[in-house]
Amino acid sequence: MTDEITLAVLKRTLREGAGADEAVDLDGDVLDVEFAELGYDSLAVLETAGRLSREYGIAMDDDATTAAKTPRQLLELANSSR
Protein backbone atom coordinates (compact mmCIF):
# COMPACT_ATOMS: atom_id res chain seq x y z
CA MET A 1 0.00 0.00 0.00
CA THR A 2 1.42 3.35 -1.04
CA ASP A 3 1.02 6.60 0.86
CA GLU A 4 -2.34 8.34 0.73
CA ILE A 5 -2.58 10.82 -2.10
CA THR A 6 -3.23 14.20 -0.51
CA LEU A 7 -4.74 17.43 -1.76
CA ALA A 8 -1.25 18.95 -1.71
CA VAL A 9 -0.03 16.23 -4.08
CA LEU A 10 -3.03 16.75 -6.32
CA LYS A 11 -2.45 20.50 -6.52
CA ARG A 12 1.23 20.02 -7.32
CA THR A 13 0.32 17.52 -10.02
CA LEU A 14 -2.31 19.84 -11.50
CA ARG A 15 0.22 22.67 -11.66
CA GLU A 16 2.90 20.49 -13.23
CA GLY A 17 0.70 18.83 -15.80
CA ALA A 18 -1.85 21.43 -16.70
CA GLY A 19 -0.64 24.73 -15.28
CA ALA A 20 -2.77 26.97 -13.11
CA ASP A 21 -5.29 29.69 -13.88
CA GLU A 22 -3.93 33.01 -12.62
CA ALA A 23 -7.43 34.03 -11.52
CA VAL A 24 -7.83 31.04 -9.20
CA ASP A 25 -6.35 30.62 -5.74
CA LEU A 26 -5.52 26.91 -5.69
CA ASP A 27 -4.22 27.29 -2.15
CA GLY A 28 -7.64 28.31 -0.93
CA ASP A 29 -10.40 25.92 0.11
CA VAL A 30 -10.78 24.06 -3.19
CA LEU A 31 -11.53 20.48 -2.13
CA ASP A 32 -15.18 20.70 -3.20
CA VAL A 33 -14.87 23.29 -5.94
CA GLU A 34 -15.56 21.92 -9.41
CA PHE A 35 -12.56 21.57 -11.69
CA ALA A 36 -14.30 23.74 -14.28
CA GLU A 37 -14.45 26.58 -11.77
CA LEU A 38 -10.77 26.06 -11.02
CA GLY A 39 -9.98 26.53 -14.72
CA TYR A 40 -9.46 22.85 -15.56
CA ASP A 41 -11.21 21.03 -18.38
CA SER A 42 -11.62 17.27 -18.68
CA LEU A 43 -8.31 16.89 -20.51
CA ALA A 44 -6.49 18.62 -17.66
CA VAL A 45 -8.09 16.18 -15.23
CA LEU A 46 -7.11 13.23 -17.45
CA GLU A 47 -3.53 14.46 -17.66
CA THR A 48 -3.46 14.86 -13.88
CA ALA A 49 -4.87 11.37 -13.34
CA GLY A 50 -2.24 10.00 -15.73
CA ARG A 51 0.52 11.61 -13.72
CA LEU A 52 -0.87 10.35 -10.41
CA SER A 53 -1.21 6.87 -11.91
CA ARG A 54 2.39 6.62 -12.92
CA GLU A 55 3.73 8.28 -9.78
CA TYR A 56 1.81 5.98 -7.46
CA GLY A 57 1.71 2.89 -9.67
CA ILE A 58 -2.09 2.85 -9.72
CA ALA A 59 -4.61 2.42 -12.51
CA MET A 60 -7.40 4.99 -12.77
CA ASP A 61 -10.24 4.28 -15.17
CA ASP A 62 -10.64 7.06 -17.78
CA ASP A 63 -14.43 7.20 -17.54
CA ALA A 64 -14.37 7.29 -13.76
CA THR A 65 -11.70 9.96 -13.94
CA THR A 66 -13.70 12.26 -16.17
CA ALA A 67 -16.75 11.68 -13.94
CA ALA A 68 -14.81 13.13 -11.00
CA LYS A 69 -15.88 16.77 -10.90
CA THR A 70 -14.01 18.02 -7.84
CA PRO A 71 -10.61 17.48 -6.19
CA ARG A 72 -12.31 15.48 -3.40
CA GLN A 73 -13.91 13.12 -5.93
CA LEU A 74 -10.68 12.66 -7.86
CA LEU A 75 -8.72 12.03 -4.67
CA GLU A 76 -11.30 9.45 -3.54
CA LEU A 77 -10.98 7.70 -6.89
CA ALA A 78 -7.18 7.81 -6.80
CA ASN A 79 -6.94 6.56 -3.22
CA SER A 80 -9.46 3.79 -3.81
CA SER A 81 -7.28 2.66 -6.75
CA ARG A 82 -4.22 2.18 -4.56
Place this chain on the structure above:
Amino acid sequence: MTGLGVTAPNGLGIEDYWSATVRGRSGIGRITRFDPDRYPSRLAGEVVGFEARDHLPNRLLPQTDRMTRFALVAADWALADAGVCLEDLDDFDMGVITASSSGGFEFGQNELRALWSKGSQYVSAYQSFAWFYAVNSGQISIRNGMRGPSGVLVSDQAGGLDAVAQARRQIRKGSKLIVTGGVDGSICPWGWAAQLACGRLSASEEPDEAFLPFDRRARGHVSGEGGALLTLEPSDATREPGTRYGEIAGYASTFDPHPDSGRPPTLAKAIELALADAELSAEQIGVVFADAAAVPELDAVEAEAISTVFGPHGVPVTAPKTMTGRLYSGAGALDLVAALLSLRDGVLPPTTNVAPRLEYQLDLVTGSARPSAARAALVLARGHGGFNSAMVITAGDFRRTQ
Protein backbone atom coordinates in the same frame (compact mmCIF):
# COMPACT_ATOMS: atom_id res chain seq x y z
CA MET B 1 -7.44 43.47 -43.51
CA THR B 2 -7.75 45.50 -40.33
CA GLY B 3 -5.17 44.15 -37.88
CA LEU B 4 -1.75 42.54 -38.16
CA GLY B 5 0.28 40.43 -35.75
CA VAL B 6 3.81 39.25 -36.51
CA THR B 7 6.23 36.85 -34.87
CA ALA B 8 9.21 36.71 -37.21
CA PRO B 9 12.88 35.81 -36.90
CA ASN B 10 13.82 39.45 -37.49
CA GLY B 11 11.16 41.07 -35.37
CA LEU B 12 8.34 40.61 -32.86
CA GLY B 13 5.33 42.80 -33.60
CA ILE B 14 4.72 44.63 -36.84
CA GLU B 15 6.84 47.68 -36.18
CA ASP B 16 9.90 45.68 -35.03
CA TYR B 17 9.54 43.35 -37.98
CA TRP B 18 8.96 46.11 -40.46
CA SER B 19 11.77 48.39 -39.37
CA ALA B 20 14.20 45.44 -39.48
CA THR B 21 12.90 44.36 -42.86
CA VAL B 22 13.13 47.77 -44.48
CA ARG B 23 16.66 48.14 -43.16
CA GLY B 24 17.66 44.71 -44.43
CA ARG B 25 18.33 43.23 -41.00
CA SER B 26 18.34 39.45 -41.06
CA GLY B 27 17.21 36.98 -38.43
CA ILE B 28 19.14 34.06 -39.89
CA GLY B 29 21.89 32.48 -37.84
CA ARG B 30 23.26 29.23 -36.52
CA ILE B 31 20.60 27.07 -34.86
CA THR B 32 20.46 27.51 -31.11
CA ARG B 33 17.40 25.44 -30.25
CA PHE B 34 19.32 22.18 -30.59
CA ASP B 35 22.90 21.28 -31.38
CA PRO B 36 23.01 21.21 -35.18
CA ASP B 37 26.59 19.92 -35.41
CA ARG B 38 25.68 16.51 -36.76
CA TYR B 39 23.20 17.84 -39.33
CA PRO B 40 24.08 18.91 -42.87
CA SER B 41 22.12 22.19 -42.54
CA ARG B 42 22.90 24.32 -39.49
CA LEU B 43 21.30 27.70 -40.13
CA ALA B 44 17.76 28.80 -39.44
CA GLY B 45 15.65 31.87 -38.91
CA GLU B 46 14.81 31.56 -35.23
CA VAL B 47 12.49 33.89 -33.35
CA VAL B 48 14.52 35.39 -30.51
CA GLY B 49 13.48 37.16 -27.34
CA PHE B 50 10.08 35.49 -27.13
CA GLU B 51 9.05 34.49 -23.60
CA ALA B 52 5.69 32.75 -23.81
CA ARG B 53 4.98 33.24 -20.13
CA ASP B 54 5.14 37.00 -20.60
CA HIS B 55 2.26 36.83 -23.06
CA LEU B 56 0.10 33.79 -22.31
CA PRO B 57 -1.83 32.36 -19.35
CA ASN B 58 -0.01 29.67 -17.41
CA ARG B 59 -2.74 27.13 -18.23
CA LEU B 60 -1.80 27.27 -21.93
CA LEU B 61 1.90 26.55 -21.47
CA PRO B 62 1.80 22.79 -20.77
CA GLN B 63 -0.47 22.22 -23.76
CA THR B 64 1.15 24.26 -26.54
CA ASP B 65 3.97 23.80 -29.01
CA ARG B 66 6.29 26.74 -29.54
CA MET B 67 4.67 27.63 -32.87
CA THR B 68 1.21 27.63 -31.27
CA ARG B 69 2.44 30.10 -28.67
CA PHE B 70 3.64 32.34 -31.49
CA ALA B 71 0.24 31.99 -33.13
CA LEU B 72 -1.73 32.81 -29.99
CA VAL B 73 0.35 35.92 -29.39
CA ALA B 74 0.25 37.00 -33.04
CA ALA B 75 -3.55 36.65 -32.92
CA ASP B 76 -3.71 38.75 -29.75
CA TRP B 77 -1.60 41.42 -31.40
CA ALA B 78 -3.65 41.40 -34.61
CA LEU B 79 -6.90 41.75 -32.66
CA ALA B 80 -5.46 44.58 -30.58
CA ASP B 81 -4.15 46.26 -33.73
CA ALA B 82 -7.58 46.01 -35.34
CA GLY B 83 -9.15 47.53 -32.25
CA VAL B 84 -12.16 45.25 -32.48
CA CYS B 85 -14.32 44.75 -29.45
CA LEU B 86 -15.04 41.02 -29.37
CA GLU B 87 -17.91 41.53 -26.92
CA ASP B 88 -19.77 43.45 -29.62
CA LEU B 89 -19.77 40.47 -31.96
CA ASP B 90 -21.68 37.22 -31.83
CA ASP B 91 -19.44 34.21 -31.16
CA PHE B 92 -20.71 32.55 -34.30
CA ASP B 93 -19.88 35.56 -36.49
CA MET B 94 -16.18 35.19 -35.67
CA GLY B 95 -13.94 32.42 -36.98
CA VAL B 96 -10.32 31.33 -37.24
CA ILE B 97 -8.80 29.97 -40.44
CA THR B 98 -5.07 29.32 -40.37
CA ALA B 99 -2.56 27.40 -42.44
CA SER B 100 -0.15 24.78 -41.22
CA SER B 101 2.55 22.69 -42.83
CA SER B 102 3.62 20.36 -40.07
CA GLY B 103 1.80 20.99 -36.81
CA GLY B 104 3.51 21.04 -33.43
CA PHE B 105 6.63 19.02 -34.16
CA GLU B 106 8.67 19.92 -31.10
CA PHE B 107 5.83 19.07 -28.74
CA GLY B 108 5.32 15.81 -30.61
CA GLN B 109 9.00 14.99 -30.50
CA ASN B 110 9.08 15.36 -26.73
CA GLU B 111 6.05 13.12 -26.30
CA LEU B 112 7.37 10.48 -28.69
CA ARG B 113 10.62 10.50 -26.76
CA ALA B 114 8.65 9.96 -23.55
CA LEU B 115 6.68 7.15 -25.20
CA TRP B 116 9.70 5.21 -26.41
CA SER B 117 12.03 5.86 -23.49
CA LYS B 118 9.58 5.63 -20.57
CA GLY B 119 6.26 4.26 -21.79
CA SER B 120 2.79 5.32 -22.81
CA GLN B 121 1.89 6.50 -19.30
CA TYR B 122 4.40 9.31 -19.74
CA VAL B 123 2.80 10.80 -22.85
CA SER B 124 0.93 14.04 -22.15
CA ALA B 125 -2.82 13.98 -22.66
CA TYR B 126 -2.27 17.23 -24.58
CA GLN B 127 -0.39 15.37 -27.31
CA SER B 128 -3.90 14.48 -28.51
CA PHE B 129 -4.13 17.90 -30.12
CA ALA B 130 -0.92 19.85 -29.52
CA TRP B 131 0.83 18.30 -32.55
CA PHE B 132 -2.16 18.69 -34.84
CA TYR B 133 -2.34 20.86 -37.96
CA ALA B 134 -5.53 22.55 -36.78
CA VAL B 135 -4.22 23.30 -33.29
CA ASN B 136 -3.52 26.98 -33.89
CA SER B 137 -7.02 27.59 -35.20
CA GLY B 138 -8.47 25.67 -32.27
CA GLN B 139 -6.47 27.42 -29.58
CA ILE B 140 -7.11 30.91 -31.01
CA SER B 141 -10.79 30.06 -31.31
CA ILE B 142 -11.01 28.92 -27.68
CA ARG B 143 -8.96 31.81 -26.31
CA ASN B 144 -11.10 34.42 -28.04
CA GLY B 145 -14.50 32.73 -27.99
CA MET B 146 -14.71 32.55 -31.77
CA ARG B 147 -17.15 29.81 -32.69
CA GLY B 148 -17.92 30.67 -36.30
CA PRO B 149 -16.43 29.13 -39.47
CA SER B 150 -12.99 27.80 -38.67
CA GLY B 151 -10.48 25.39 -40.11
CA VAL B 152 -6.96 24.78 -41.33
CA LEU B 153 -5.42 24.73 -44.80
CA VAL B 154 -2.48 22.38 -45.35
CA SER B 155 -0.72 23.10 -48.63
CA ASP B 156 2.84 23.73 -47.48
CA GLN B 157 3.99 27.26 -48.20
CA ALA B 158 1.00 28.07 -50.41
CA GLY B 159 -1.20 27.57 -47.36
CA GLY B 160 -0.54 30.99 -45.89
CA LEU B 161 -2.39 32.56 -48.82
CA ASP B 162 -4.92 29.75 -49.20
CA ALA B 163 -6.07 30.28 -45.61
CA VAL B 164 -6.61 34.01 -46.16
CA ALA B 165 -8.56 33.22 -49.32
CA GLN B 166 -10.74 30.80 -47.37
CA ALA B 167 -11.26 33.51 -44.76
CA ARG B 168 -12.41 35.84 -47.54
CA ARG B 169 -14.97 33.24 -48.64
CA GLN B 170 -16.36 33.09 -45.10
CA ILE B 171 -16.52 36.89 -44.87
CA ARG B 172 -18.45 36.91 -48.14
CA LYS B 173 -20.85 34.36 -46.68
CA GLY B 174 -21.57 36.69 -43.80
CA SER B 175 -18.95 36.26 -41.08
CA LYS B 176 -18.01 39.53 -39.40
CA LEU B 177 -14.45 38.75 -38.37
CA ILE B 178 -11.98 36.00 -39.28
CA VAL B 179 -8.52 35.65 -37.77
CA THR B 180 -6.41 34.21 -40.55
CA GLY B 181 -2.89 33.62 -41.82
CA GLY B 182 -0.22 31.18 -40.76
CA VAL B 183 2.41 30.63 -38.13
CA ASP B 184 4.72 27.67 -38.47
CA GLY B 185 8.01 26.29 -37.26
CA SER B 186 9.65 22.97 -36.52
CA ILE B 187 13.24 23.78 -35.62
CA CYS B 188 13.83 20.66 -33.55
CA PRO B 189 15.69 17.43 -34.44
CA TRP B 190 12.57 15.58 -35.57
CA GLY B 191 11.33 18.52 -37.62
CA TRP B 192 14.78 19.02 -39.02
CA ALA B 193 14.99 15.41 -40.17
CA ALA B 194 11.70 15.87 -42.00
CA GLN B 195 12.80 19.12 -43.60
CA LEU B 196 16.15 17.67 -44.66
CA ALA B 197 14.33 14.81 -46.35
CA CYS B 198 12.82 17.32 -48.79
CA GLY B 199 16.32 17.97 -50.09
CA ARG B 200 15.88 21.74 -50.35
CA LEU B 201 17.67 23.03 -47.26
CA SER B 202 20.81 25.04 -47.90
CA ALA B 203 23.98 23.49 -46.48
CA SER B 204 25.79 26.83 -46.34
CA GLU B 205 27.24 27.90 -43.00
CA GLU B 206 27.26 31.59 -43.93
CA PRO B 207 24.07 33.47 -42.99
CA ASP B 208 24.61 35.97 -45.80
CA GLU B 209 25.17 33.32 -48.47
CA ALA B 210 22.82 30.55 -47.50
CA PHE B 211 19.49 31.69 -48.98
CA LEU B 212 19.95 33.36 -52.37
CA PRO B 213 16.82 33.09 -54.49
CA PHE B 214 17.20 34.06 -58.16
CA ASP B 215 20.97 34.15 -57.71
CA ARG B 216 23.46 32.07 -59.67
CA ARG B 217 24.65 30.78 -56.29
CA ALA B 218 21.15 29.61 -55.22
CA ARG B 219 21.52 26.34 -53.35
CA GLY B 220 18.32 25.77 -51.45
CA HIS B 221 16.62 27.71 -48.72
CA VAL B 222 17.06 28.40 -45.04
CA SER B 223 14.14 27.36 -42.89
CA GLY B 224 12.59 29.72 -40.38
CA GLU B 225 9.86 29.85 -37.75
CA GLY B 226 7.05 32.26 -37.08
CA GLY B 227 4.63 34.00 -39.39
CA ALA B 228 1.73 36.38 -39.23
CA LEU B 229 -1.95 36.50 -38.41
CA LEU B 230 -4.38 39.07 -39.75
CA THR B 231 -7.90 40.11 -38.96
CA LEU B 232 -10.23 40.10 -41.92
CA GLU B 233 -13.50 42.00 -41.80
CA PRO B 234 -16.13 42.88 -44.40
CA SER B 235 -15.05 45.85 -46.49
CA ASP B 236 -18.32 47.58 -45.61
CA ALA B 237 -17.61 47.18 -41.90
CA THR B 238 -18.86 50.19 -40.03
CA ARG B 239 -15.44 51.09 -38.71
CA GLU B 240 -13.73 54.42 -38.65
CA PRO B 241 -11.75 55.24 -41.79
CA GLY B 242 -8.07 54.51 -41.56
CA THR B 243 -8.53 51.33 -39.57
CA ARG B 244 -7.85 49.07 -42.52
CA TYR B 245 -4.49 48.29 -44.07
CA GLY B 246 -5.88 47.15 -47.36
CA GLU B 247 -8.18 44.76 -49.16
CA ILE B 248 -7.87 41.35 -50.70
CA ALA B 249 -8.65 42.24 -54.28
CA GLY B 250 -8.00 38.90 -55.94
CA TYR B 251 -6.82 35.36 -55.42
CA ALA B 252 -6.26 32.19 -57.36
CA SER B 253 -4.56 28.88 -56.84
CA THR B 254 -3.41 26.27 -59.32
CA PHE B 255 -1.82 22.87 -59.09
CA ASP B 256 1.07 21.87 -61.29
CA PRO B 257 0.97 18.85 -63.57
CA HIS B 258 3.48 16.11 -62.84
CA PRO B 259 6.98 17.26 -63.84
CA ASP B 260 7.29 14.29 -66.19
CA SER B 261 3.99 15.03 -67.93
CA GLY B 262 5.54 17.40 -70.44
CA ARG B 263 2.93 20.02 -69.54
CA PRO B 264 4.16 23.36 -68.19
CA PRO B 265 3.91 24.52 -64.57
CA THR B 266 0.91 26.72 -63.75
CA LEU B 267 2.21 29.58 -61.64
CA ALA B 268 1.70 32.10 -64.46
CA LYS B 269 -1.89 30.90 -64.73
CA ALA B 270 -2.41 31.48 -61.02
CA ILE B 271 -1.13 35.06 -61.41
CA GLU B 272 -3.39 35.72 -64.38
CA LEU B 273 -6.42 34.29 -62.60
CA ALA B 274 -5.71 36.35 -59.47
CA LEU B 275 -5.43 39.54 -61.54
CA ALA B 276 -8.69 38.67 -63.29
CA ASP B 277 -10.35 38.05 -59.94
CA ALA B 278 -9.12 41.48 -58.81
CA GLU B 279 -10.24 43.08 -62.09
CA LEU B 280 -6.82 44.66 -62.31
CA SER B 281 -4.34 44.78 -65.15
CA ALA B 282 -0.70 43.78 -64.73
CA GLU B 283 0.25 47.46 -65.09
CA GLN B 284 -1.68 48.32 -61.93
CA ILE B 285 0.47 46.02 -59.78
CA GLY B 286 3.29 48.01 -58.18
CA VAL B 287 5.27 45.17 -56.61
CA VAL B 288 5.47 41.39 -56.55
CA PHE B 289 6.45 39.53 -53.39
CA ALA B 290 8.03 36.38 -54.75
CA ASP B 291 7.86 32.85 -53.38
CA ALA B 292 11.66 32.73 -53.81
CA ALA B 293 12.47 29.03 -53.54
CA ALA B 294 16.22 29.44 -54.10
CA VAL B 295 16.17 26.12 -55.95
CA PRO B 296 17.43 26.96 -59.46
CA GLU B 297 14.69 25.11 -61.37
CA LEU B 298 11.98 26.64 -59.20
CA ASP B 299 13.49 30.11 -59.41
CA ALA B 300 13.49 29.78 -63.21
CA VAL B 301 9.80 28.82 -63.21
CA GLU B 302 8.87 31.76 -61.00
CA ALA B 303 10.97 34.27 -62.94
CA GLU B 304 9.43 33.09 -66.20
CA ALA B 305 5.92 33.31 -64.79
CA ILE B 306 6.51 36.87 -63.60
CA SER B 307 8.06 38.01 -66.88
CA THR B 308 5.33 36.25 -68.87
CA VAL B 309 2.63 38.26 -67.11
CA PHE B 310 4.45 41.55 -66.48
CA GLY B 311 7.05 41.57 -69.24
CA PRO B 312 10.84 41.50 -68.81
CA HIS B 313 11.86 43.79 -65.92
CA GLY B 314 8.20 44.82 -65.97
CA VAL B 315 7.49 45.11 -62.24
CA PRO B 316 9.55 45.47 -59.07
CA VAL B 317 9.98 42.09 -57.41
CA THR B 318 11.18 41.46 -53.88
CA ALA B 319 11.63 38.62 -51.41
CA PRO B 320 12.24 39.90 -47.88
CA LYS B 321 12.09 36.29 -46.77
CA THR B 322 15.85 36.25 -47.40
CA MET B 323 15.94 37.83 -43.92
CA THR B 324 13.69 35.29 -42.21
CA GLY B 325 14.14 32.06 -44.11
CA ARG B 326 11.18 30.26 -45.59
CA LEU B 327 8.46 30.06 -42.96
CA TYR B 328 6.31 27.49 -44.81
CA SER B 329 2.69 28.23 -43.94
CA GLY B 330 3.85 31.41 -42.18
CA ALA B 331 5.47 32.83 -45.30
CA GLY B 332 2.47 33.89 -47.36
CA ALA B 333 0.86 35.64 -44.42
CA LEU B 334 4.08 37.41 -43.46
CA ASP B 335 4.52 38.53 -47.06
CA LEU B 336 0.97 39.90 -47.00
CA VAL B 337 1.97 41.98 -43.98
CA ALA B 338 5.12 43.18 -45.75
CA ALA B 339 3.06 44.04 -48.83
CA LEU B 340 0.47 45.97 -46.81
CA LEU B 341 3.16 47.93 -45.00
CA SER B 342 4.93 48.61 -48.29
CA LEU B 343 1.74 50.17 -49.60
CA ARG B 344 1.27 52.09 -46.35
CA ASP B 345 4.80 53.50 -46.20
CA GLY B 346 5.66 53.79 -49.89
CA VAL B 347 8.77 51.66 -49.61
CA LEU B 348 9.74 48.22 -50.90
CA PRO B 349 11.96 46.09 -48.63
CA PRO B 350 15.06 44.58 -50.21
CA THR B 351 15.91 41.03 -51.19
CA THR B 352 19.10 40.90 -49.17
CA ASN B 353 22.40 39.39 -50.34
CA VAL B 354 21.09 38.48 -53.80
CA ALA B 355 22.51 39.35 -57.22
CA PRO B 356 19.88 38.05 -59.63
CA ARG B 357 20.80 36.08 -62.75
CA LEU B 358 20.44 38.40 -65.72
CA GLU B 359 18.60 35.81 -67.80
CA TYR B 360 15.70 35.88 -65.30
CA GLN B 361 14.94 39.45 -66.47
CA LEU B 362 13.65 40.42 -63.03
CA ASP B 363 13.60 43.94 -61.61
CA LEU B 364 14.60 42.58 -58.20
CA VAL B 365 14.79 45.06 -55.31
CA THR B 366 18.30 44.37 -54.06
CA GLY B 367 20.73 46.17 -51.80
CA SER B 368 18.51 48.54 -49.86
CA ALA B 369 14.84 49.47 -49.70
CA ARG B 370 13.35 51.29 -52.70
CA PRO B 371 10.78 54.10 -52.64
CA SER B 372 7.52 53.11 -54.26
CA ALA B 373 4.16 54.56 -55.17
CA ALA B 374 2.54 51.13 -55.44
CA ARG B 375 -1.15 50.97 -54.52
CA ALA B 376 -1.55 47.27 -55.37
CA ALA B 377 0.70 44.29 -54.75
CA LEU B 378 0.87 40.65 -55.78
CA VAL B 379 2.01 38.01 -53.29
CA LEU B 380 3.09 34.57 -54.48
CA ALA B 381 3.48 31.38 -52.47
CA ARG B 382 4.24 27.87 -53.63
CA GLY B 383 4.00 24.60 -51.75
CA HIS B 384 6.04 21.45 -52.19
CA GLY B 385 4.39 19.10 -54.64
CA GLY B 386 2.87 21.63 -57.01
CA PHE B 387 0.79 24.13 -55.05
CA ASN B 388 0.73 27.67 -56.49
CA SER B 389 -1.16 30.54 -54.92
CA ALA B 390 -1.35 34.18 -55.91
CA MET B 391 -3.07 36.98 -54.00
CA VAL B 392 -3.59 40.57 -55.07
CA ILE B 393 -3.98 43.18 -52.38
CA THR B 394 -4.81 46.85 -52.69
CA ALA B 395 -4.22 49.76 -50.34
CA GLY B 396 -7.17 50.86 -48.22
CA ASP B 397 -7.70 53.94 -50.39
CA PHE B 398 -7.17 52.12 -53.71
CA ARG B 399 -10.68 52.22 -55.14
CA ARG B 400 -11.04 55.91 -54.43
CA THR B 401 -7.76 57.01 -55.98
CA GLN B 402 -7.59 54.91 -59.16
